[in-house]
Amino acid sequence: MGEAIAAGLARYQSICPDWPAFRDAISRPQPVTLWAHPERLAPETLQRLLDDAGIASAPSPWDDILLRLAPDASPAHHWGYFAGLFQIQEESARLPVKLLDPRPGERVLDLCAAPGNKTAQMALAMENHGLVVANELQSGRLPAIRQLIRRLGLRNVLTIRGAGESLAANTGPFDRVLVDAPCSGEGTWRKYRIHQRDGGRVIDDVERNRLAQRQRRLLHHAVGLVRPGGRIVYATCTLAPEENEAVVDAVLGDWGEALTVESASQPALPSSPGVTEWQGRHFDPRLAGTCRVWPGDADVGGFYVAVLSRTGPARVGQAPGGESVGSAAWPDHPATRALQQRFAVNPRALQGLTTGPDGGRYLHYRIADQPWPSAPRVDAFGLAAIGLQVRPVKPTTGAALWLAPEMGRNVLELTRAGLDAYRQRRPIAPEHTEPRGGPVSRGFVVLTHQGYGVGVGRIGHGKMIESHYPKAWVTGSPGGRANPDAD
Numbered sequence: 001m002g003e004a005i006a007a008g009l010a011r012y013q014s015i016c017p018d019w020p021a022f023r024d025a026i027s028r029p030q031p032v033t034l035w036a037h038p039e040r041l042a043p044e045t046l047q048r049l050l051d052d053a054g055i056a057s058a059p060s061p062w063d064d065i066l067l068r069l070a071p072d073a074s075p076a077h078h079w080g081y082f083a084g085l086f087q088i089q090e091e092s093a094r095l096p097v098k099l100l101d102p103r104p105g106e107r108v109l110d111l112c113a114a115p116g117n118k119t120a121q122m123a124l125a126m127e128n129h130g131l132v133v134a135n136e137l138q139s140g141r142l143p144a145i146r147q148l149i150r151r152l153g154l155r156n157v158l159t160i161r162g163a164g165e166s167l168a169a170n171t172g173p174f175d176r177v178l179v180d181a182p183c184s185g186e187g188t189w190r191k192y193r194i195h196q197r198d199g200g201r202v203i204d205d206v207e208r209n210r211l212a213q214r215q216r217r218l219l220h221h222a223v224g225l226v227r228p229g230g231r232i233v234y235a236t237c238t239l240a241p242e243e244n245e246a247v248v249d250a251v252l253g254d255w256g257e258a259l260t261v262e263s264a265s266q267p268a269l270p271s272s273p274g275v276t277e278w279q280g281r282h283f284d285p286r287l288a289g290t291c292r293v294w295p296g297d298a299d300v301g302g303f304y305v306a307v308l309s310r311t312g313p314a315r316v317g318q319a320p321g322g323e324s325v326g327s328a329a330w331p332d333h334p335a336t337r338a339l340q341q342r343f344a345v346n347p348r349a350l351q352g353l354t355t356g357p358d359g360g361r362y363l364h365y366r367i368a369d370q371p372w373p374s375a376p377r378v379d380a381f382g383l384a385a386i387g388l389q390v391r392p393v394k395p396t397t398g399a400a401l402w403l404a405p406e407m408g409r410n411v412l413e414l415t416r417a418g419l420d421a422y423r424q425r426r427p428i429a430p431e432h433t434e435p436r437g438g439p440v441s442r443g444f445v446v447l448t449h450q451g452y453g454v455g456v457g458r459i460g461h462g463k464m465i466e467s468h469y470p471k472a473w474v475t476g477s478p479g480g481r482a483n484p485d486a487d
């Protein structure tokens, strides 16, 4: 371990419940973890697919869709990753959304959202119903969220760009808000820095203070955006009490009786209560209800989570667990009708969706009945589903991954060799394909592997099938930096 890191972490010895275990954990790389897409496959099925590729995994004891892999596993190369069958996410990073507990039909805000792991976790916990507003300060980080929307087929996410501490009040009220605050990131040292020979950068008091000021502004503002009876989760991937308990303590002081502290522990994920004293400062005793996950108590990265509730009655007529879900809406549009005609899409799959905004290269499908004010400006809303500048009708890769199991014709199952050709954008020989169910004719086709949607191809005049694997995914992985908007 680099000397600077060792010295930086030594400040936590007095509050760490098991210092030797902590020291041991941070000098080892941590397991890679991923979760099965809950709409696409069961975790046991995912385990089998990974196993077939020689990737061993074990279920997490506390998270029913999470799998643990060896620290040197590289699942992003597995075909199931670009097919959107799973998402790679650090294990303890799953805790904040678990505790936020968003329900189908609710309006939920992710105030500091990029690259969008928790946005995706929320959208799927809400079964693609209701609205997740994903706000991010840096425009250069928004494409990563749009990328996830496509790969995981999210229809209930709206992205906006702005400073979370000044997000307009007219965007709310929200049932729940997550503040996954920018922080010094000490909890991720295990993943990124600790094994580098010269260690990592340890931040100084000036920078820590600057971060803490911003964190306080973000959390303070988030409270004002939540309805009475709603929930706020504050989380960081750092260990420092200055960025954690001290921030929550200050905001509890700002809001007085408007806030209560809920328990932040999660059965089976070992964690320690938040501290109520640090370097001579005393905090509100209720901070013992917040939690810190130490690498060492569990074989994970470090995290801090506080769960707050806004006091006051819930809205009249509001059912626990959110508003009614499901809507009679349907994304009526000539392109939808063309899609249905060519692929015999099960109409139930599109129920509750609408289209828009108009214009642009793609027809977007998004959850219906979710009004949005004229400002702040929407960056993207819903899933780019159909290319509008291509004839005949062409579903996007994102739509193919999502809708393949709902399509009754023009779907081709690929053999392993067919899949390899498709991923390399090489022509696919017909002997490496097999019609899945209904008939197949010239034009765009949806491609599957082992029954899961993997993308789009085209049958032209020749024998071979053209691969329309997204160009950007050939060089970069779908989780990489390549342009995620290119299809």
Ligand SMILES: C[S@@+](CC[C@H](N)C(=O)[O-])C[C@H]1O[C@@H](n2cnc3c(N)ncnc32)[C@H](O)[C@@H]1O
Pocket: 111, 112, 113, 114, 115, 116, 117, 118, 119, 135, 136, 137, 138, 141, 162, 163, 164, 165, 180, 181, 182, 183
């Ligand atoms: C810890 S990361 C969020 C990780 C993300 N929630 C996830 O799970 O993938 C914090 C994010 O907040 C963004 N950010 C920094 N300052 C912000 C601000 N004032 N308002 C909104 N977002 C901000 C950063 O650019 C960064 O993308």
